[in-house]
Amino acid sequence: MDNKQVAKRNKNKDSTEKNKGLVIIPYVEKLSETTTRIFRKHGIATAVRPHTTLRKLLVHPKDKRDPLCTTDCVYEIPCANCDTTYVGETGRRFETRLGEHKKESDKVAKSKGIFTRQTRKQSQSEQSKSAIADHAVQHYHVINWDGAKILDKKCDSGARRIKESMWIRTRAPNTINRDEGPIFSVTYTIHFWVH
Numbered sequence: 001m002d003n004k005q006v007a008k009r010n011k012n013k014d015s016t017e018k019n020k021g022l023v024i025i026p027y028v029e030k031l032s033e034t035t036t037r038i039f040r041k042h043g044i045a046t047a048v049r050p051h052t053t054l055r056k057l058l059v060h061p062k063d064k065r066d067p068l069c070t071t072d073c074v075y076e077i078p079c080a081n082c083d084t085t086y087v088g089e090t091g092r093r094f095e096t097r098l099g100e101h102k103k104e105s106d107k108v109a110k111s112k113g114i115f116t117r118q119t120r121k122q123s124q125s126e127q128s129k130s131a132i133a134d135h136a137v138q139h140y141h142v143i144n145w146d147g148a149k150i151l152d153k154k155c156d157s158g159a160r161r162i163k164e165s166m167w168i169r170t171r172a173p174n175t176i177n178r179d180e181g182p183i184f185s186v187t188y189t190i191h192f193w194v195h
Contacts, residue, residue: 020044026051067150068095074152074163077101077132079176081141086132086176089164091157098148101132105143108133135176 020043025035027048036046071093077086090097108128128134136143151167154160165181172180 022047024049068093068098070094070150070153072153072155072160073150074154074160074167075148075150076167076171077148078144079135079141080144080147081139084135084174084176085171086135087151087164087167087171088177089160091160094148094150098145101130101143102145104128104130105133105136108137131176131178 022045023039024047025032027050032048036048039046072091073094074087074089075094075097077088077098079085086101088097088101108130128137132143135141152160152163154163161182168175168177168180
């Protein structure tokens, strides 16, 4: 073998040892440099990229939508005094339905007033239109209206009721709801939970 062939073979051997691959890692001060040195010892090339870019900071193609304007949703309203929540569904705007719950709660709270022992027993047996209002009045609790949030979205009303029922079951036994909604077979429930 002549010198050219030996040099070519050594060059090919060095390039295969040096180029075992490329790893792209996010830049973290001091950690990235150490990681790069370790990879280099093993013949792995590294490229470092910034974690946050100007594009991520500045470009937002869509305006964020106010959750209160959302329609066709399953929602949750928590109690401020205990860990119970109310799960409901609406085809209308979330803001509208939340307003109806507030109005009913205020109406029930004003009509009940201060209880004597007798009126308290009577009021506990009466049900208002809203399970939230009943919970607030009967337990002297405050509802966390600001903590209300959307759990899920479904345009189809039947599918939305199924989703509501499933969310009630996942929150049980800490729900204010009067019932668990419609009962469905496990397969039907899994299908709608996934989709």
